Amino acid sequence: MTRVRTSDDVELYVKDWGQGRPVVLIHGWPLNADAWEEQAQALVDAGYRVVSYDRRGFGRSDQPDAGYDYDTLADDLAAVINDRGLTDAALVGFSMGGGEVARYMSRHAGRGVSRVAFISSVVPGVVQSEANPEGAPGAVLDQMKAAIRADRPAFFREFFPSFYGMGWVKRPVSQAVLDWTWGMAMMASPIATIACVDAFGRTDFTGDVGSIRCPTLIVHGSGDQNVPIKATSARLASLLPHATFKDYDGAPHGIPATHAADLNRDLLELLRA
Numbered sequence: 001m002t003r004v005r006t007s008d009d010v011e012l013y014v015k016d017w018g019q020g021r022p023v024v025l026i027h028g029w030p031l032n033a034d035a036w037e038e039q040a041q042a043l044v045d046a047g048y049r050v051v052s053y054d055r056r057g058f059g060r061s062d063q064p065d066a067g068y069d070y071d072t073l074a075d076d077l078a079a080v081i082n083d084r085g086l087t088d089a090a091l092v093g094f095s096m097g098g099g100e101v102a103r104y105m106s107r108h109a110g111r112g113v114s115r116v117a118f119i120s121s122v123v124p125g126v127v128q129s130e131a132n133p134e135g136a137p138g139a140v141l142d143q144m145k146a147a148i149r150a151d152r153p154a155f156f157r158e159f160f161p162s163f164y165g166m167g168w169v170k171r172p173v174s175q176a177v178l179d180w181t182w183g184m185a186m187m188a189s190p191i192a193t194i195a196c197v198d199a200f201g202r203t204d205f206t207g208d209v210g211s212i213r214c215p216t217l218i219v220h221g222s223g224d225q226n227v228p229i230k231a232t233s234a235r236l237a238s239l240l241p242h243a244t245f246k247d248y249d250g251a252p253h254g255i256p257a258t259h260a261a262d263l264n265r266d267l268l269e270l271l272r273a
Contacts (some may be wrong), residue, residue, distance in 0.1 A: 013060035018044035025052040028095030032059025038260035057192025068195035074103035108212035165252025221251025244257035
């Protein structure tokens with residue numbers, strides 16, 4: 001079965017590939033499980049069971065008009081873990097998906113999880129505050145929402161080149177990848193797309209981080225223009241002294257595509273430790 005039903009009767013689309021110790025891949029905004037293609041194939045080839053799913057409101061999952069807060073999203077993750085009977089699992093969250101990892105570890109006491117990884121993650125928080133002076137001003141989030149409302153397709157045409165670090169000379173992904181990524185964004189509900197800007201942008205995960213006591217990998221690119229490393233992963237690493245923190249020099253936000261080989265190597269190192 002490719003679908004899992006949540007506690008509030010939302011159906012999530014799930015991919016469940018391979019055999020072995022499970023790895024749950026949680027995608028970023030505004031994408032879906034397909035964005036993990038490079039990692040899913042590599043992990044299955046290495047002997048792991050890979051479970052990935054489309055967040056509610058995105059991809060092939062149901063598109064309700066509510067439930068885009070992290071308590072609900074963490075409960076959705078719990079529904080997937082429980083439905084698939086996963087134990088000794090690794091949770092890997094990219095960008096917004098790091099929030100589900102952090103909130104699951106606190107809200108569900110890390111049940112069934114033995115390792116976690118935060119990739120270009122929003123944890124412990126994105127918005128600017130006294131505790132996070134490097135963060136994004138709240139006005140920037142409001143401007144994003146207004147631009148999405150005005151012309152969602154055009155917004156994402158302009159958004160994804162910086163997501164992948166595209167420039168006049170540097171082109172780390174093809175035009176085909178840009179088009180594919182844009183297509184994933186267009187599959188999402190506009191309600192979910194806008195609501196999740198507040199979820200990933202304004203949620204403070206500092207209180208969740210203390211629940212993370214298992215082996216942890218943090219990966220972020222120093223050239224990330226979408227989720228700046230100093231505001232997020234550098235702070236997370238300071239809160240989790242036991243974690244392995246890898247700064248990909250000059251890398252952009254979308255490292256699952258731009259630095260797939262490096263990321264696959266580091267994920268396998270975490271899993272085999």
